[in-house]
Amino acid sequence: MSHLDQPADLLVVNKLHKTxxxxxxxxxAIDNLSFDVKAGETVALVGESGCxxxxxxxxxxxxxxxxxxxxxxxxxxxxxxxxxxGKSLGRDLGIVFQNPYASLNPKMKIKAIIxxxxxxxxxxxxxxxxxxxxxxxxxxxxxxxxxxxxPHEFSGGQRQRIAIARALAMESKLLILDEPTAALDVxxxxxxxxxxxxxxxxxxxxxxxxxxxxxxxxxxxxxVLVMYLGRIVEAxxxxxxxxxxxxxxxxxxxxxVPSIDPARRDELKTxxxxxxxxxxxxxxxxFAPRCPRASDRCHKDVPQEITEQGHRxxxxxxxxxxxx
Amino acid sequence: MSSPVTTKxxxxxxxxxxxxxxxxxxxxxxxxxxxxxxVRSIDLNIGVGEIHGLVGESGSxxxxxAMSCxxxxxxxxxxxxxxxxxxHEINGTPEKQLARxxxxxxxxxxxxxxxxxxxxxxxxxxxxDVIRCHRDLSKNEIRAEAEKALQAVQLPxxxxxxxxxxxxMSGGQLQRVVIAMALACRPRLxxxxxxxxxxxxxxQAQIITLLRALARDHDLAILFITHDLGVVASLCDRVxxxxxxxxxxxxxxxxxxxxxxxxxxxxxxxxxxxxxxGEQSLDFIPGQVPDMSSPPAGCxxxxxxxxxxxACLQPANKVLVVSKDTDxxxxxxxxxxxxxxxxxxxxxxxxxxxxxxxx
Numbered sequence: 113m114s115h116l117d118q119p120a121d122l123l124v125v126n127k128l129h130k131t132x133x134x135x136x137x138x139x140x141a142i143d144n145l146s147f148d149v150k151a152g153e154t155v156a157l158v159g160e161s162g163c164x165x166x167x168x169x170x171x172x173x174x175x176x177x178x179x180x181x182x183x184x185x186x187x188x189x190x191x192x193x194x195x196x197x198g199k200s201l202g203r204d205l206g207i208v209f210q211n212p213y214a215s216l217n218p219k220m221k222i223k224a225i226i227x228x229x230x231x232x233x234x235x236x237x238x239x240x241x242x243x244x245x246x247x248x249x250x251x252x253x254x255x256x257x258x259x260x261x262x263p264h265e266f267s268g269g270q271r272q273r274i275a276i277a278r279a280l281a282m283e284s285k286l287l288i289l290d291e292p293t294a295a296l297d298v299x300x301x302x303x304x305x306x307x308x309x310x311x312x313x314x315x316x317x318x319x320x321x322x323x324x325x326x327x328x329x330x331x332x333x334x335x336v337l338v339m340y341l342g343r344i345v346e347a348x349x350x351x352x353x354x355x356x357x358x359x360x361x362x363x364x365x366x367x368x369v370p371s372i373d374p375a376r377r378d379e380l381k382t383x384x385x386x387x388x389x390x391x392x393x394x395x396x397x398x399f400a401p402r403c404p405r406a407s408d409r410c411h412k413d414v415p416q417e418i419t420e421q422g423h424r425x426x427x428x429x430x431x432x433x434x435x436x
Numbered sequence: 437m438s439s440p441v442t443t444k445x446x447x448x449x450x451x452x453x454x455x456x457x458x459x460x461x462x463x464x465x466x467x468x469x470x471x472x473x474x475v476r477s478i479d480l481n482i483g484v485g486e487i488h489g490l491v492g493e494s495g496s497x498x499x500x501x502a503m504s505c506x507x508x509x510x511x512x513x514x515x516x517x518x519x520x521x522x523x524h525e526i527n528g529t530p531e532k533q534l535a536r537x538x539x540x541x542x543x544x545x546x547x548x549x550x551x552x553x554x555x556x557x558x559x560x561x562x563x564x565d566v567i568r569c570h571r572d573l574s575k576n577e578i579r580a581e582a583e584k585a586l587q588a589v590q591l592p593x594x595x596x597x598x599x600x601x602x603x604x605m606s607g608g609q610l611q612r613v614v615i616a617m618a619l620a621c622r623p624r625l626x627x628x629x630x631x632x633x634x635x636x637x638x639x640q641a642q643i644i645t646l647l648r649a650l651a652r653d654h655d656l657a658i659l660f661i662t663h664d665l666g667v668v669a670s671l672c673d674r675v676x677x678x679x680x681x682x683x684x685x686x687x688x689x690x691x692x693x694x695x696x697x698x699x700x701x702x703x704x705x706x707x708x709x710x711x712x713x714g715e716q717s718l719d720f721i722p723g724q725v726p727d728m729s730s731p732p733a734g735c736x737x738x739x740x741x742x743x744x745x746x747a748c749l750q751p752a753n754k755v756l757v758v759s760k761d762t763d764x765x766x767x768x769x770x771x772x773x774x775x776x777x778x779x780x781x782x783x784x785x786x787x788x789x790x791x792x793x794x795x
Contacts, residue, residue, distance in 0.1 A: 160636040297493040302707035302720040327709040368641040370666035377670040
């Protein structure tokens, strides 16, 4: 990263709002979400399924229109200018999707899948194209012999590596990684995480890393946004959020991760209930119905966001550092 | 990680009371030009109420081993060796008899609960069918039994859940429905093939707690297949690590995590990002899982192992691991030429100790 002192904001998301109208009512998927990603950093977006993580990704990419708010990439507001959005989708924002079974065309050979962006964006042809494909495949741990195969001949892990190679082909400044390692084996996951880190330091890439695996988040990210039912409930640096979480939901998430030490198995805590339906979100704090610290106030009033040394959280009864 | 093991000691009610006995199982898929040896000699025993974790990368043969326990392998598979579920041999048993054993003797739950249920039928209809097949009960009894099963997996409002269709439930709820369905016929053995991989951590924690309670309260034996070492450490009593169709290390969870002895197990552990360590460098295993149509000679891990020597080109024998932390050494073994434990005086000494444990 060349601008260590003052990293520029690569992506600024301001009050992004997205609702879906269904026959059962209006569903709020993203509720006035604001965050930024600086050049060369990794921001992680964590939360349970159904909290709106992936909707954020699709809105950023313009795969879905958002209701209101701003998405600013390098000073250009994508939502105001649909042309900018179309171009940005190609060059500035790359994406690695969650499900490599759905994101690769089953009728295309691997070399064609990776060649497509190279041909359209960089006009590569012939030997050059061939070499770049081999290079990209080597980056993700695949060999030349895989070029002429079809996606069905690969395991889920290998397919995801192909998808990553395709995203890398665009040389985007910001990659949106939507649970990229969820389908990979641990040994492969480690390789991919290392690779992502290495690519970041070499090329100054930024990542928006969407994940529910907190350990990989801690490994890859510098900052974390914790989402619950469309809202960011806590945000801060990895150290702030993981070492001294202030929101009870973050604490619960951390306690749910099984430890690799069998002696600590009794520390595994379970949270009662399920994430409520976004069609019928609780009034007040969304987490209140499942929260061990909830009071009457939590069921009535939406908590205001508190900021302490860049550590943002929205809770009426935040956990104090002394309690930890 | 040397603290005492908190697992329930595994007690069998007598010799031959193993719920699952796999002896020298080999599964291969002959093709036109090559034969894929998916499983190459596996021995595995699970006692009453024991939770046995089977860990390994994709392609190591975990799922094929699980499928062979229920005779679910495709006709193209060539199966050798013996698989006994509650004393009944699976290999070579006609389909009709297997159908009775499935669900009754052993049941299976899969990775993706959304795919395991039929989207066109309500949860209730699907549960009733399963119970009707295996148990001779009246309509009302079947309904009561289904509700009881849903209650056992802590699903709120069982009578409402029975009316719902799979798309109306969340992943965690569906996985609990699938577990309830599997348990409704009171199997002795539950085979769980990565049942928490598709779920959120919070839901995963719920399922882990649930499976632990089921094993403890209902003496249910569980073969738990996963690639998540954290889940194994939190759930299982014993663990076997698979690589290239073979078990390379096996031991109680406490022993194996305190003293991982096979280089593959050690590598596997160092590749997992651990929470709470802050900045860390992740190890990774170079290369790829071998092509099982032509597995490497000798120890299958040798091409990727940084300890490999010429000796590794010969097959490695099982070696008992003795560590200062534990005195149950007889149950922890690894198949490696470089294991830092005591070598048994002879091959018979090991097989005797292993048999003693298995008995």
